[in-house]
Amino acid sequence: MELTTSQSKKKPRVAALVGATAAGKTAVALALAQSLGAEIVNADSLQVYRELDVGTAKPSLEERALTPHHLIDVADPPEPYDAARYCREGRQVLSDLERRRVPPLVVGGTGLYLKALLSGLFAEGEPQAGVRERLRREMGTLGLPALYQRLLHLDPVTATRLHPHDTYRIIRALEVMEATGRPLSQFIAAHRFQDAPYAVLKLGLMLPREELYRKIDARVQLMLAAGWLEEVEALLSRYPPTVKPLQALGYRHLINYLTGRWSFEEALTLLARDTRRYAKRQLTWFSSDPEVRWYNPEQVEEMAAVLAEFFG
Known part of the structure; x- marks a missing residue:
């Protein structure tokens, strides 16, 4: 298999399986890992948290028993966890895994985590606790929309790629701006990867958009039947709703229902809308990467053959 210039044969080889939410990554990853004797490395920013199981579509204990999984359940919900x-x-x-000569298969839909792992992070300065706390107080007084509008004025490039409800990243971007005098987008634009540490093969799962949307809707119903609402109630009994993972897609929607802000029907309607938007953003992210080779989720044998050749 021909490698790109960043994929020297001397480098450790890493395969990645990416795609939008509900595209079928878990089932395909298990099949590929078993065919290769690989171990799975999670690249989903919510599956790192304990207690968030149903709403993150976390692989079940039975599925994890079939193939070793890494970086799942490594942090408690209030614990800071970032790229x-x-x-x-x-x-x-x-x-x-390299030491044990086990092929790694990185699986997930969090593009930033995958990019950080495989290519490295840019240096945008150390976190400034004092600035962050002041911004959080301002959020409590002025509201998150006001902070988002401020970011839109100071750093429109960063603001437009963030969800207006993404509290953590909005505050982080404003924090970087205040601490350094430079917008976060400048740090990103100036970042140049000197030399990729791994030889990487990226496989992507692609479905026709309407089929993906049907799968998203069906999965929400399956999650609710599996106890997602009860999971959120249990989390709220232990943690405040401002805890970072509880502000994530789906969890914040059910919290708004449980706290009486929305009706159940409103919560589901907005969840369906926002999940589709999230899937679109994921596809935009991964589609911009020319190294991703796209497959239908049913093409497991083809993907397995490509991976077998890659790992040799």
């Missing part, structure tokens, strides 16, 4: 920590812990996992 930098993921990169650090993920590279430790990849080093261990």
Whole structure:
């Protein structure tokens, strides 16, 4: 298999399986890992958290028993977890797999985590706790929309790629701006990967849009039947709704229902809308990467053959 210039044969080889939410990554990953003797490295920013199981479509204990999984259930919900920590812990996992000569299959839909792991992070300055706390107080007083509008004025490039409800990243972007005097988007634009540490093969799962939307709707119903609402109630009994993972897609929708802000029908309607938008953003992210080879989820044998050749 021909490798790109960033994929020297001397480098450790890593395969990645990416795609939008509900595209079928879990089932395909299990089939591929078993055919290769690979181990799965999670690249979903919510599956790192304990107690968030149903709403994150986390692989079941039975599925995890079939193939070793890494970086699942490694943090409690209130615990800080970001791309930098993921990169650090993920590279430790990849080093261990290389030492044991086990093929790694990185699986997930969080593009930033995948990029951090495989290519590295840009340096945008150390977190400024004092600035962050002040911004959080301002959010409590002015509301998140006001902070988002401020970011839209100061750093429109970053603001337009963030969801207006993404509290953590909005505050982080404003924090970087205040601490450095430079917008976060400038740090990203100036970042140049000197030398990729891995030889990487990226496989992507692609479905026709309407089929993907049907799968998204069906999965929401399956999650609710599996106890998603009860999971959210249990989380709210232990943690405040401002905890970062509870502000994530789906969880914040059910919290708005449970706290009386929305009716159940409103919560489901907005969840369906926002999940489709999220899937579209995921596809936009991964489609912009020319290294991703796209497959239908049913093409498991073709993907397995490509991976077998890649790992040799």
